[in-house]
Amino acid sequence: MKKSKFLSAALVAALGISGILTGCSSEGDSEKTGGKGASNELVVYSPNPIEFNEPLVKEFEDETGIKVEVISAGAGELLKRIESEGENPLGDVMWGGSLSSLEPFTDHFEKYQSKNEDKVIDEYKNEDGYITRFSLVPSVIMVNKNLAGDMKIEGYEDLLNKKLKGKIAFADPSKSSSSFEQVINQLYAMGNGDPEKGWDYVGKLIGNLDHKLLSGSSAVYKGVADGEYSVGLTFEEPVVNYMNDGAPVDIVYPKEGTIVKPDGVVIIKGANNLENAKKFVDFITNEESQTLVANELNRRPILSTVQIKEDIGMKPLKDIHLIEDDQEWSNKNKEIILDKFKDIFTSN
Helix, strand or coil: CCCCEEECHHHHHHHCHHHHHHCCCCCCCHHHHCCCCCCCEEEEEECCCHHHHHHHHHHHHHHHCCEEEEEECCHHHHHHHHHHHCCCCCCCEEEEEEHHHHHHHHHHEECCCCCCHHHECHHHCCCCCCCEEEEEEEEEEEEEHHHHCCCCCCCHHHHHCHHHCCCEECECCCCCHHHHHHHHHHHHHHCCCCHHHHHHHHHHHHHHCCCCCECCHHHHHHHHHCCCCCEEEEEHHHHHHHHHCCCCEEEECCCCCECEEEEEEEEECCCCCHHHHHHHHHHHCCHHHHHHHHHCCCCEECECCCCCCHHHCCCCHHHCCECCCCHHHHHHCHHHHHHHHHHHHHHC
16 A cells, blocks of 8 residues: 655645645546546645644555645644635545634535544534545643743633733734634633733733744744743643653643534545545544544544544543633634734734
């Protein structure tokens, strides 16, 4: 089985994504495209960490014989790419990104519900038919224990400590779905359930970033693990990965409240390899893949039938102060939120 090809956003840009993907979406080759017959290829856009994607993609390739090409970039960048490609998509699947990021783009997605929907936790079922949930993602604070020392970091309020100025890793929320979810989490947690009252905190936090805003999610957790930053605002999975690998990092679930959001997988409207895309959605939501997601890749599963091993390092949800946002409000006001964040950041 040929190993899947993983291209970073930088490599894609350097080589030219159009040139890379044209070869696997040419209308003149029905064997490749799947547009007019059998297909053995699939193009996946994904903001997930490569180390998360790789074992699942390999299993899918081994099981199906389908060759997968993964194009890696931030969720915001990939969704804009899907929007610009319009009726001539170069990708088949968008794998990753929060509901807040994906839901505004449903006009660009095919309707499809996986064969495993009956096992999905009730509150996370794909009711509208467009976005299949595949994992649960809490927003957390990542701490480099060597740099933070005995500094108290238990929640968002502690990030306003002036000793942390310029030492907080945070990605641009317009490019990173996990970063946008962090903003939402802060607005609701620090506004005591009223997001409009949370902007005072967000403004203070932005001031403590010292004009540093990173380009993507991976830069946040890698920056903290590598000792460039004392703390980072990120999602749970990469922190648990680093902890299990022996890195000097710790995970903090904000005491003011943690929001847990599902990540989604969607089929891009007009996908050249539609049947393979359906197979992929079914594959990553089946029992075996979800068990791998939970117990080897350190992300919370979406199936009610899969249990997380106790020694993974993820705190049970019952032991976390969980809060919720109004998803409809978050979706409706996304551009307003991003614009306000940008205005505060540029004026600091």
